[in-house]
Amino acid sequence: MGRLVVVSNRVGPLQDTGRAGGLAVALVDVLRERGGVWFGWSGKISEEGTFSPLREQSSGNVRVATIDLSETDYNEYYAGYANRCLWPTMHYRLDLTDFDRKFDEGYRRVNERFAARLKPLLEPDDIIWVHDYHFMLLGAQLRAMGVENPIGFFLHIPFPVPEVLTALPNHAGLVRSLLAYDLIGFQSTRDASALRRYLVEEAGADETSDGAMHVLGRKVHLDAFPIGIDAETFAGYAVSGEGQRNFRRLKTLLNGQIQMIGVDRIDYSKGLPERFRAVERLFEDYPENRGRVSFMQVAPPSRSEVRAYSDIQRTLEGLTGRINGKFSDIDWTPISFLTQSLPRRALAGIYRASLIGLVTPLRDGMNLVAKEYVAAQDPEDPGVLVLSRFAGAAEELREALIVNPYSIDAIAEALQTGIRMPQDERKERWERLYGRITKTTAASWSRTFIERLTDAAEHGR
Ligand code: ADQ
Numbered sequence: 001m002g003r004l005v006v007v008s009n010r011v012g013p014l015q016d017t018g019r020a021g022g023l024a025v026a027l028v029d030v031l032r033e034r035g036g037v038w039f040g041w042s043g044k045i046s047e048e049g050t051f052s053p054l055r056e057q058s059s060g061n062v063r064v065a066t067i068d069l070s071e072t073d074y075n076e077y078y079a080g081y082a083n084r085c086l087w088p089t090m091h092y093r094l095d096l097t098d099f100d101r102k103f104d105e106g107y108r109r110v111n112e113r114f115a116a117r118l119k120p121l122l123e124p125d126d127i128i129w130v131h132d133y134h135f136m137l138l139g140a141q142l143r144a145m146g147v148e149n150p151i152g153f154f155l156h157i158p159f160p161v162p163e164v165l166t167a168l169p170n171h172a173g174l175v176r177s178l179l180a181y182d183l184i185g186f187q188s189t190r191d192a193s194a195l196r197r198y199l200v201e202e203a204g205a206d207e208t209s210d211g212a213m214h215v216l217g218r219k220v221h222l223d224a225f226p227i228g229i230d231a232e233t234f235a236g237y238a239v240s241g242e243g244q245r246n247f248r249r250l251k252t253l254l255n256g257q258i259q260m261i262g263v264d265r266i267d268y269s270k271g272l273p274e275r276f277r278a279v280e281r282l283f284e285d286y287p288e289n290r291g292r293v294s295f296m297q298v299a300p301p302s303r304s305e306v307r308a309y310s311d312i313q314r315t316l317e318g319l320t321g322r323i324n325g326k327f328s329d330i331d332w333t334p335i336s337f338l339t340q341s342l343p344r345r346a347l348a349g350i351y352r353a354s355l356i357g358l359v360t361p362l363r364d365g366m367n368l369v370a371k372e373y374v375a376a377q378d379p380e381d382p383g384v385l386v387l388s389r390f391a392g393a394a395e396e397l398r399e400a401l402i403v404n405p406y407s408i409d410a411i412a413e414a415l416q417t418g419i420r421m422p423q424d425e426r427k428e429r430w431e432r433l434y435g436r437i438t439k440t441t442a443a444s445w446s447r448t449f450i451e452r453l454t455d456a457a458e459h460g461r
Helices: 023-035 073-092 101-121 138-144 171-178 191-201 231-238 242-252 273-283 305-327 344-352 368-375 409-422 423-439 441-457
Strands: 004-010 036-046 055-057 063-069 127-133 151-154 185-186 213-215 218-224 258-263 293-296 334-340 357-358 386-387 401-403
Touching: 004 023, 023 036, 023 101, 036 073, 036 101, 063 073, 063 101, 063 242, 073 101, 073 242, 073 334, 101 213, 127 138, 127 441, 138 151, 138 171, 151 441, 171 191, 185 191, 185 441, 191 213, 191 231, 213 242, 218 409, 218 441, 231 344, 231 368, 231 386, 231 423, 242 258, 242 344, 242 386, 258 273, 258 368, 273 293, 273 305, 293 344, 305 334, 344 368, 357 368, 368 386, 368 423, 386 423, 423 441
Parallel strands: 004 036, 004 127, 036 063, 127 151, 151 185, 185 218, 258 293, 258 357, 293 334, 357 386, 386 401
Antiparallel strands: 055 063, 213 218
């Protein structure tokens, strides 16, 4: 069995810090099983940039190797192309894109350098698994350097329909580079069909009998591999010492009142202003909830060097102030807005103390918070998940209350339905949801992808 080489923008950590997400843990598990290398950006900016010496760290049979970025690389590749061109386009926000050709050049340059720095680390039997929108060109560049190992790509964010993707100035080049991968994986069938449709309409592709595509002289394998969490471990977090402490703290504070929870990075794709307005609408349309129900949003800032991100934090602070000013009483505040990140065990306890989990992104590849919320519930008295139809998770989590995140009225109505839902119905829905999240886990996700990649590389290029 060959080693596994994982490439992603940010790497690690190899040890459980109590803060790392389920994805990092899943990847460490498969890396340990096969032995291998995790290669990516160090998170540091230095003058030498991608020419900097390799930063290395090993734990058992797993080696982590990273390089720095120069300030220009960071601005053009990361803050520029990845986060001002690809992220908004893939999330259907063409109004927020900034197509500057310098970003394009920076993205290509950094992908090339990562390929060049990765090549000497490779062994002939390695399987290479590239992650996410930062490295769409990497496979093609490795091939151009003569690398023949199986190379797979998994996109963690949505893949937009051709009508949207074709607004990206170099979409043809980007997609052509993707075709160098032996297997292209997406979060949902919706995303996989968007690429299929693009290949047919823009590149004259034909579908083969095994579901692969013949395009530009190549056979390309693509499919949906919905990412999961380690649900049982996360359920354990909710009843761990730290989980229970947070659960009790909150329950004491709530004193019989109902709590609704939202947990997201601050990002315009997460539908946060719409969610805050929906909470306001709940108190307007169903005034019996005033003094009885409150909403907590935990949202640490991210990518604040990009204007659209800092703007949204100000909007949310404004909305919190306005809504609290309008409805608060001496012993009740409708919204608390926390801009910090919390340890995972504490988070699990907070999910469990909340009757409603609000996950309402305008677009999301999957959304792991939806799955974590379900995992953390008390099986005897579970809460209700209110989930956007535009999250990849909605394809699987069909027993959630599925909403249109653009409709403030629809969200408010679902909140009211959730608040009033009898315990029997909550249990019935939750049992089905829990069944689904324990079936596809983080571990089964990575194993399935690697198996399919090995297969695709063996049987058809
Ligand atoms: P993200 O956009 O970051 O991920 P998501 O899937 O929800 O979105 O994952 C966020 C993770 O960060 C969750 O594990 C959550 O618990 C954690 N988190 C968020 N806020 C936190 C806080 N305040 N404190 C502590 N932890 C917090 C991208 C894609 C998603 C896709 C994932 C994985 O955008 O669609 O599901 O990758 O593929």
